[in-house]
Amino acid sequence: MKILVTGGAGYIGSITAKALEAAGHVPVVLDSLLTGPAAFVRDRIFYEGDIADRDLLRRIVAEHPDLDATIHMAARIVVPESVVQPYEYYRDNVAKSLELFDQLVALGKPRVVFSSSGSLYAVKTAPGIPPEVGEAADTFEVWEDDPLAPTSPYAATKWMIERILDDLAAATDLRAVILRYFNPIGSDPDLESGIYAKEPSHVLGQLVMVATGQRDHFTVTGTDHPTRDGTGLRDYLHVWDLARAHVRAVERFDRILDEAGSPSVVINVGRGDGVTVRELVAAFERVTGRRVPIALAPPRPGDAVGAYANADRARTLLDWQTELSLDEAIASSLAWADRRQDVLGYA
Numbered sequence: 001m002k003i004l005v006t007g008g009a010g011y012i013g014s015i016t017a018k019a020l021e022a023a024g025h026v027p028v029v030l031d032s033l034l035t036g037p038a039a040f041v042r043d044r045i046f047y048e049g050d051i052a053d054r055d056l057l058r059r060i061v062a063e064h065p066d067l068d069a070t071i072h073m074a075a076r077i078v079v080p081e082s083v084v085q086p087y088e089y090y091r092d093n094v095a096k097s098l099e100l101f102d103q104l105v106a107l108g109k110p111r112v113v114f115s116s117s118g119s120l121y122a123v124k125t126a127p128g129i130p131p132e133v134g135e136a137a138d139t140f141e142v143w144e145d146d147p148l149a150p151t152s153p154y155a156a157t158k159w160m161i162e163r164i165l166d167d168l169a170a171a172t173d174l175r176a177v178i179l180r181y182f183n184p185i186g187s188d189p190d191l192e193s194g195i196y197a198k199e200p201s202h203v204l205g206q207l208v209m210v211a212t213g214q215r216d217h218f219t220v221t222g223t224d225h226p227t228r229d230g231t232g233l234r235d236y237l238h239v240w241d242l243a244r245a246h247v248r249a250v251e252r253f254d255r256i257l258d259e260a261g262s263p264s265v266v267i268n269v270g271r272g273d274g275v276t277v278r279e280l281v282a283a284f285e286r287v288t289g290r291r292v293p294i295a296l297a298p299p300r301p302g303d304a305v306g307a308y309a310n311a312d313r314a315r316t317l318l319d320w321q322t323e324l325s326l327d328e329a330i331a332s333s334l335a336w337a338d339r340r341q342d343v344l345g346y347a
Contacts, residue, residue, distance in 0.1 A: 002026045002066050003250055004109075006051050006100070007074030008044070009036030012115070012184060012239060014193040016071060017044055019243035025250070028064055030056075031074065039343055040193045052096035054103045061107045069111035069250045070104055072097065075157070078201055079119075082154035083301040093157035094164075101168055110173040113249045114165060117158045118142070118182040118235065118270065122149035123305045140233055140274055143310045144180070144266045151304045162266065169263035176263070177249045177256055182235035182270035182309050184242045186329035187336035194239075194336035196344060203234070203277060204330065207284045208337045210292055212347065218292050220277050222299035227306070231277035232299075235270035235308035238324035238332065245269045248318040256317045270309030271322045280326075287330045 003020055007013040008029030013036065017027035021044075028045045045064075049056040051074050061067060075093045076082065082089040104110060121142040150156040165176040185204045187194035195205050209215045223230045249256065249267075257265060275283070281292050314320050341347045 001068040001250060002028060002064055004028045004030060004060065004064075004067050004070040006030045006070065006072045007036065007115075009033055009038065009040045010073060011036075011193065011195055012181075012242060013073045014040035015188045015239050016073070016243040016246045018188050018192070019240065019247050020250075023247045023251070025247070028060065028067065030060065035196075037196050037344055040196070042192070050096065052099035054099065057100070057103045058107065061109060067109055069113060069253055070109065071113045071115070071246055071250065072100065073115040075115070077154060079152045079154045079303065080201060080300050082152050082157075086153040089153045089157050093154075094160045097161050098164055101164065101174060105168070105172050105174050110175055111250075111253050112165065112174060112176045113246060113253070114161065114176055114178045116162055116178050116180045116266070117155060118180050118268065118307055118309060119152070119155040119304055120148045120150050120159050120162075120180065121307050122147040123307070140227070140305070140307045141310050142268070142307045144268055144313055152301075155304075166264050174263075175253070175257055176265075177253060178264065178266045179245060179249060179269045180266060180309075181242060182237060182268070182307075184239040185236050186238045186240060186324070186332035188243075189240060191336050191339040192343065194333065194340065196340075198346060203280060204236075204284075204333055207281065207292060208333055211284070211288055211290070211334060212337050214347070216293065217295050218281065219295045219297050220281075221297050222277075222303060223296050225305045227276050229276050229278045232303065233274040233276050233306035233308065234280075235273065236275055236280065236326055236329060237269070237271045237322050238329040241322040241324050242269060245314065245318055245320050248320045252318065259317055265317070267313050267317055268309035268311055269314055270311055271326075272309055272311040274306065274308035275326065283326055284330055287327050288334065
């Protein structure tokens with residue numbers, strides 16, 4: 001199969017392109033390089049440009065008429081930045097995606113796998129249960145049909161695009177498999193791509209900066225959440241497992257929608273368990289064999305308490321489940337930190 005990957009020079013996009021190749025498929029990368037580094041494209045078929053550029057999309061399809069599907073990953077993704085720059089997020093994530101989808105349908109390429117987010121879910125809490133009881137995190141499991149309540153402009157853009165895909169699928173030939181990612185971490189197996197931000201905003205990236213001496217401590221943002229230890233809770237999965245889920249989505253695309261009985265379907269992609277920030281720090285210390293100095297701070301703007309995936313639908317429809325452990329993902333991130341200078345030219 002030949003698959004168009006928008007945002008294919010990014011962290012998840014480049015690793016998904018590699019997973020497609022490992023499964024015998026051909027990725028065609030479309031990326032503006034606004035954030036993703038050109039080094040991650042490697043020797044793949046590549047078009048530099050905007051996803052809303054209809055002429056460019058027409059050219060891509062003309063040169064690759066055998067495209068089977070599009071994996072749409074191109075997006076702005078930094079939650080705190082979305083709070084202070086909402087216009088840029090709604091423009092680039094929502095308005096441009098609408099142009100992309102309409103043009104794909106016009107060009108006869110209606111199969112779309114969309115990168116959505118587990119941050120859409122409304123926070124589940126157990127009223128009256130204090131964090132020290134240790135059971136409150138069990139209330140944070142989410143199913144695909146649970147209520148949604150995005151807490152940042154970034155998450156709101158993902159929700160809007162899901163709604164657009166549902167409406168287009170009902171009214172046009174467009175068909176959509178929507179993957180709600182939880183929290184990918186790690187690198188690709190050969191350490192050819194990974195987190196590229198010099199100062200990543202996500203938790204594991206911050207921990208790696210402490211381990212590599214770029215920071216002298218790790219800041220825990222938010223300590224009074226209704227979780228078992230008061231810190232935020234996330235469902236962390238190895239990015240290679242997430243990339244494999246995309247491969248299954250394009251390989252089983254028509255079957256997935258037939259089994260779902262709908263022209264569009266949402267599927268959670270996560271490990272299916274929750275890890276608090278303090279538990280992630282403990283795992284990091286276990287992998288590195290070194291203590292992590294920590295400081296405490298309030299939650300960042302737009303931060304949610306967190307959730308973890310019920311992954312039953314992924315097992316059923318994608319025939320997929322995670323294979324790599326939290327410790328393996330942490331070790332992969334650390335190995336990439338050692339390798340990043342060689343690939344990107346900066347540590």
